[in-house]
Structure formats: structure tokens, C-alpha cells
Amino acid sequence: MPHILSHLAGQPVIAGAGLAGLAVALQLKTSCVVLSPAPLGKQTASGLAQGGIAASVGADDSPECHSQDTLAAGAGLCDPSVVQAITAEGAHCVETLRQWGVPFAQKHGRFLLHHEAAHSVARIVYAGGDATGAAIIKTLVQRVHETDRITVLNQTQLSDVVLHDGQVSGVWTSAGYIPTTCCVIATGGAGALFQGATSPSQCDGSGIAVAARAGALLADMEFTQFHPTVIDCRAPDGRGLLVSEAVRGAGAILVDESGQRFVDELQPRDCVSRAVAQKILCGQKVFLDARRLHTGRFSQIFPTIFNSCKTFNIDPDTDLIPVRPGMHYLMGGIHVDLSGRSSIPGLWACGEAACTGMHGANRLASNSLLEAFIMGRNVARDLSSIEKQQYPLSQPPTHQGKREDDLDFSHLTENLGILRSSEKLENILNATLPFLKTSNRALIAASMAWAALQRRESRGSHWRTDFPRPADTTSRHFFTINDLAI
Incomplete structure (x- = not known):
């Protein structure tokens, strides 16, 4: 008999407890559940962020300048409307976090700023010199502990999203089944699939894989940024x-x-x-x-x-x-709009697990924390505005169970790394396609390799030694896992 967490039924479930996930939870107006794969505040990519938050708060800066730098770094594949919307919110993001208690460096009432590559001016707001992410997560975790309407399930992971008539009706977690019509995936990227990556071990693309198995549209999976x-x-x-x-x-x-x-x-x-x-x-x-x-x-x-x-x-x-x-960072992920809505009703995504079109082919440094916070807020606003449907606590559908992820992906860095070719990419596909149904890691690796094979050019973080020039036209790749079997 499956374990049903009936006391949590109907509440939005937020999978992931980094900046994006906690930003959703703290800005929601209703009770919610946060799934934290590790003890809350531990093992998040957000907490490891050193540089800070890119925001146009300097006297010599503007949202327009920030937007132009972002578009230039993205090598022609950013969504300009998304870039403009998010960069315009930089000052709001920083001020909200400051009011919440994040100790950003200041002098004489003005933020001190780092300068990072490809930024026209110094615009990186930071804390602790090089410990911005840790300072933000510490502050947000404290606020979560002080917020009674947020239930945290520590050391709990999302394992499947259940659909009814094409929309979310529940989620399977490692702690049991939660009937809900609202699920937010904020599980981070897929860096842990690569040897020597900067990501925590939890960031292996599993949240993206769960969404993909439910039929969600993915985008830009070929763009993997190496620091x-x-x-x-x-x-x-x-x-x-x-x-x-x-x-x-x-x-x-x-x-x-x-x-x-x-x-x-x-x-x-x-x-x-x-x-x-x-x-x-x-x-x-x-x-x-x-x-x-x-x-x-x-x-x-x-x-x-x-x-x-x-x-x-x-x-x-x-x-x-x-x-x-x-x-270091996956530009692709679950395709979402500016409200964080995926192609599946009832499923939202934000943070590195999502793909808004903000980063294009190459993320501008320190834009990720900005996007994570603003999109977390947008998801919270959208969730707070919709009428939630209730499904009866009937017997949930059969759970697929834990998917074995014991494949050795140490060769991913060599074959799906900075310098790519059709031969290397086909090596990854040949190794992963037989395991798509049984391994989330195989699904994510195959998605990245398949998308990289389709992009027969070099652009941004995607560099093909057999196609070393950019194509004359630009286009983005949107696909579902059904396309991988072709």
C-alpha cells in the first residue's frame, strides 16, 4: 500500500531548496511544501555562488546596459523580452534581499560592486567578499524556519509527477505520494554528471528528467557552460x-x-x-x-x-x-514562460532547472542568482493567483520506483565537454539511449548530446570542431524525450 501524505494534500509542492525554490516558498501567500534533498540550506548550487548578483544599481549603470551585455554574451539566442524583463528587476531583487537581512557589502549607503567578465561596468552586488550565495541561503533558511505555512521535508526528493487529463494531479516523492495540482521544479542543473564539476552531487538533472518523463518541453539542452x-x-x-x-x-x-x-x-x-x-x-x-x-x-x-x-x-x-x-551551469532545461509555467498545466519551474531564454548560448556571469530570485517571485505570484483544483485521495497510480543511476559518466566531460564533434556526441548517445527508461542521468545526458548533434554550428558555449563557425541563422531547439528515439 503506497504511503499517502494526506495532511499535505492540495498544497503546492516545491522540489528544491536553493535560492529559486526558497524564493517561491517565501513569496507564496498559501501553505506549501518544500522538498530539500539534503538538510535545509545544505548542498545547493546557490549556496556555493561566490561572485554575487548582477544588478544595475551603480551610478554609471542602467537596466538597458545590463540587458545589452546579457544579449551580447548570449550570442544571438537570448529571448530579448525575457532579458529586458529580468534585468529591469535587478534593483528590486537586491533591495528585497537586503530588507530580508542579506548582508550585502555597502559603504556610505551605496552597494560595493565587483566587476566580472563581459560586463561593461562593475555591477555585481556581493556579500562576505566572495560568499554571496552562502549569505543569501543562510538568510532565506532562517526566514523559512520562521514561516509556519512552509512545511520542509528534509532529505526528500521528487521522483515522479503524476498527470490526470493532461495536468498535474500529484507527485511522488521519496517520502510518499502528495496529491496536488501544483508542482514547482527548482532542483538545479546537471553539473554533477560531469567529472570535476563545481556543482553539488544533488545537481544531476533529476528534476529536469522528472519533468521530461511527464512530457514537458525542454529547450537549449546543448548549452553547458564551463567555468x-x-x-x-x-x-x-x-x-x-x-x-x-x-x-x-x-x-x-x-x-x-x-x-x-x-x-x-x-x-x-x-x-x-x-x-x-x-x-x-x-x-x-x-x-x-x-x-x-x-x-x-x-x-x-x-x-x-x-x-x-x-x-x-x-x-x-x-x-x-x-x-x-x-x-558550471546548464543554460537549458524545462522550457517555461515569464511566469515559470511549463508546457504541462500545473507544472512550474525556476532556477537552473528551467530555461526562460534569459541566458541564450552563454550565461553572463552572476545573472543566475538574479534570474532565480525574480523567477521564483514570478512563480509565487502566478501560483497565488490561480484557483487550485482538488482531487480525491484515491489510490495513486503505480509508482515507477527508484530509477537506477549507476552508469559511469566520467567520459561525459571528454565527449560532451568544451570541444565537441559528431563522433563524440554519438558516443554519448550510443551509451545512453538503451537506458532512457531506467536512468534519469542517461535521459539528461542523451538530451544534451541529441540537442548538440542538431546544432551543426559553433555558438556560445557550444563549440563543434567539425562545424567551427556560427550558422547564418539563429534558432533554438525545443523538444520532448519522444524526439530522442528518432
Whole structure:
């Protein structure tokens, strides 16, 4: 007999407890349920964010300028209306979080700002020097604990979305079945499928896979952003430890083994990552030289990263930091509109699991926290405005059970990494297509490889060695998992 969580019936279920998920819960007007795969506040990509939130709050900045920088980084594939709508909300996002208690750095009543690559001006609002995500999540978790209408199910994951007459009627979780007509997927991206990625192990694309199995439309799954400066040392948990783009914005340079600078560090992230990858492919090591920053000593400006480096006996004040690219962000995901609605009635998505069209082919640095908060708010507003239907607590449909995800995807970085070809992409498809029904990880890897094969050009974060030029026309790929069997 399946376990039905009848006391939670009818409440919106929010899968994921990073910035996007908690932003939904805190701004809803009704009771809701938050599924947190780890203890609340732990193991979220949002909590690891170092740089901060991109927002046009500086005297020399404007939403229009922020919008133009975002569109340029997105290499022709951003949705301009979405970009304009979200960048226009930067100041509101920052002010709301400040009022909630996030300790953003300020001086004389004005926000202090980092400068990151591909931004025309300094516009990155930050906290703790390089611990913005941790400060935000700590603040939001405290507010959740103080909000009685939010029920948190710790160490609980979403495993299936159940439909009735084409719309959501319930969700299966690892704790049992919840009858509901409203589900929000905010489970993060799929970085954990790649070796040495910066993502927590929970970010393996499972939420996107659940939506895809329910028939949701996916978009832009070929665009996987690799951060150019991950510490080139093996961390105990296997996760890549990031060196924020703000470090390069503060004056750090990239050098090869001979000490020669080989790239403009403030180009868009995809350009810098390819330059670093090419050096490593040629057998060279790459280093970040942060010994002479514009505004002071590394240890004072970036204390969190400094402590990460010290675990590997690296002192960035006096030593070069060995770096490599690492999978960092998925631009694609569940296709949604500006209210966060997916193609399935009753299913919303926000944060990295969703694809709004904001990021195009290449995310502009620090736009992700901005999008996560604003889209979380938009989802909350939409949910609060709709009339929720109630389904009787009848016997729920048979649950598919846990999908085994024991495939070895260490080869994903090689075949679906920064430099791609039809041969490499077909390697991934051949390895994953037989397991689409039994493995969420196989489904996500196949989706990325299939979309990358369809894009026979190089654009933004997607670089084909067999099609090294951009196509004359731009188009986005929208598809369901039924297309993968073709």
C-alpha cells in the first residue's frame, strides 16, 4: 500500500531548496511544501555562488546596459523580452534581499560592486567578499524556519509527477505520494554528471528528467557552460572548487607554464574556457596569477576562495593558482514562460532547472542568482493567483520506483565537454539511449548530446570542431524525450 501524505494534500509542492525554490516558498501567500534533498540550506548550487548578483544599481549603470551585455554574451539566442524583463528587476531583487537581512557589502549607503567578465561596468552586488550565495541561503533558511505555512521535508526528493487529463494531479516523492495540482521544479542543473564539476552531487538533472518523463518541453539542452578557473587539484568530495570570475575582474591574469599571458581574461566565459582548454589539450598547465590585484591582497578580498586554496597548500597572495575549466551551469532545461509555467498545466519551474531564454548560448556571469530570485517571485505570484483544483485521495497510480543511476559518466566531460564533434556526441548517445527508461542521468545526458548533434554550428558555449563557425541563422531547439528515439 503506497504511503499517502494526506495532511499535505492540495498544497503546492516545491522540489528544491536553493535560492529559486526558497524564493517561491517565501513569496507564496498559501501553505506549501518544500522538498530539500539534503538538510535545509545544505548542498545547493546557490549556496556555493561566490561572485554575487548582477544588478544595475551603480551610478554609471542602467537596466538597458545590463540587458545589452546579457544579449551580447548570449550570442544571438537570448529571448530579448525575457532579458529586458529580468534585468529591469535587478534593483528590486537586491533591495528585497537586503530588507530580508542579506548582508550585502555597502559603504556610505551605496552597494560595493565587483566587476566580472563581459560586463561593461562593475555591477555585481556581493556579500562576505566572495560568499554571496552562502549569505543569501543562510538568510532565506532562517526566514523559512520562521514561516509556519512552509512545511520542509528534509532529505526528500521528487521522483515522479503524476498527470490526470493532461495536468498535474500529484507527485511522488521519496517520502510518499502528495496529491496536488501544483508542482514547482527548482532542483538545479546537471553539473554533477560531469567529472570535476563545481556543482553539488544533488545537481544531476533529476528534476529536469522528472519533468521530461511527464512530457514537458525542454529547450537549449546543448548549452553547458564551463567555468574557466576551477582549482586544478582533486577535492575530497570530487567537486571542483571555483575561483570566482570576480578575481579576474579584480586584475588576476591567466598564464601558461612559461608565465606568458595568452587570453583576455574579461572576454565572455566560453571564450576564456576554450583558450584554457586548448592550452591543456596541448599538454600545458595553466595558472591564475592573482598576486597583484587592483584593490588589495587576495586573502583580504576573497577570503572564502583563499581558504579553499589553502587546503591544497596554495597561498594566492604569493603563489600561482593551477586552474582548469569545469562544468558550471546548464543554460537549458524545462522550457517555461515569464511566469515559470511549463508546457504541462500545473507544472512550474525556476532556477537552473528551467530555461526562460534569459541566458541564450552563454550565461553572463552572476545573472543566475538574479534570474532565480525574480523567477521564483514570478512563480509565487502566478501560483497565488490561480484557483487550485482538488482531487480525491484515491489510490495513486503505480509508482515507477527508484530509477537506477549507476552508469559511469566520467567520459561525459571528454565527449560532451568544451570541444565537441559528431563522433563524440554519438558516443554519448550510443551509451545512453538503451537506458532512457531506467536512468534519469542517461535521459539528461542523451538530451544534451541529441540537442548538440542538431546544432551543426559553433555558438556560445557550444563549440563543434567539425562545424567551427556560427550558422547564418539563429534558432533554438525545443523538444520532448519522444524526439530522442528518432
